[in-house]
Each structure stands twice: as C-alpha cells, then as structure tokens.
Amino acid sequence: MLDRDADLNTFQRKKSSRSLESKASIHTFFLRDDVSRMTTGRKQTITVRKKKMQKRLLSDTLKNLHRKFGSEKSDNVSYCLFCACRPFWVVAPTDADRATCQCKTHENLQFMADTLYSHGIVVSKNIEEMVDRTVCATDMKACAYGDCVECRLTTHPTLKSATEEIVQVVQWSTERTGEEERKTITLKKEVQSTESDLVSKFQENLFKFRKHLLTSGGNTVLTDSYGKASKPTSA
C-alpha cells in the first residue's frame, strides 16, 4: 500500500514536471523571431500587473502557429494549453502596429542620436530632422541613394569634437538561441563605445537612413528625377 502511494507520487511529480517543460518550451517558441516580431515603437508596450513589456507581433494566426509548434516538437500539446502559455506581450498586430515602421534601423539610430544629444555633441535628437540637414531634399531619390554630388558627402554637424571617452548606447540586437539560423531572439542591449566611434557610426548610419526613410514610407512623395535639387521652402 505504501509502495503504491510512493509510486503514485513519483508518477504525479514526473507528469507535472513534464507539463512545466511543455509550458516553458511553448513560451520560448512564442519569443522566437520567426514566430513573433519585436516592435520598437515607444508606444508599443503592454503592461500587465505592473510589468511593462515591449510588444511582439505574431507572424501568423494562433491556429497555424500551433500546427507549426506541433510539427517541430514531439510532445502534443493541446491548442488550449498552447494559447494559455502565450506570453502576454506577444499579440496579433493591430492596424496602428502596421502603420509604424517597426524596424531596428529606425530605433537603433534613434538610440545613437539620444546618446550623442545627451553628451552635447549634436543639437537635436530628431533623426528625421537630422537627415534633412544632410541632404538637399529628403524626397529626392538621388540624395537618398547617395548619387547627388551636392550632398553625397555631407555629414551632420557636430557641436564639439568627439573624445575617446567611453559612452553607453542602447541597441537592439539579434542573437541566436539555437543551432538553427532562424532561432533568434531580439533584445535590447547596452553597448559601450567611444564617443568618436559612435559619431562615425552615427554618420554612417544616418547616411543609410536617408534611403530607409524614402523606402519605408516615412516620406510620402518619391521624386524620381536625378540632378540638382533645391531645398524645399522650409530651409
């Protein structure tokens, strides 16, 4: 009788540790970059019980993702359990989510600008305004692609020369979690850099950002004429 009870306990313990394992693997699954995409917008956060998290957007319907999970894992978890183990910040995209550019390029450049601004190196931290300062016109394809002789080499003005002082800059970084290429996770990291390295990286990325602004829909009109462009009236 005693032995039977002991066996039963072991059995129950085994069973519950297995279900804990499934829950953890479902949780991890939802956070994979091929299952949900990290948002970077400042307003794209969800708070539950005082825990504020950056939203991640599901790449597919829960039904399809449940099927995907089942095809990869040997243990069959029910659709109910699968849905119940979804982290609260992993959600289906809304129209507002679709409207904002959610790329890391945008946000990483913003973090660099924030650091440079707080160190008194640049006068503004509005990255679209900063791009505007380096080109003849933000809607000119030639300027955005670096084909315009007038602004090809223009960098953003700095207020003082950068030093070798170490500064902290936040960056979104993608890291692999498993053997396979697609199993990655995107996370925010504090990166160290010298002021002068950060300035050169910023200038380089600001240049790439011209094209990104034009192609990501940040600017409405795309002027396809090459050649000399004059700055819009706002200058």
Ligand SMILES: [Zn+2]
């Ligand atoms: Zn973007």
Ligand SMILES: [Zn+2]
């Ligand atoms: Zn130009």
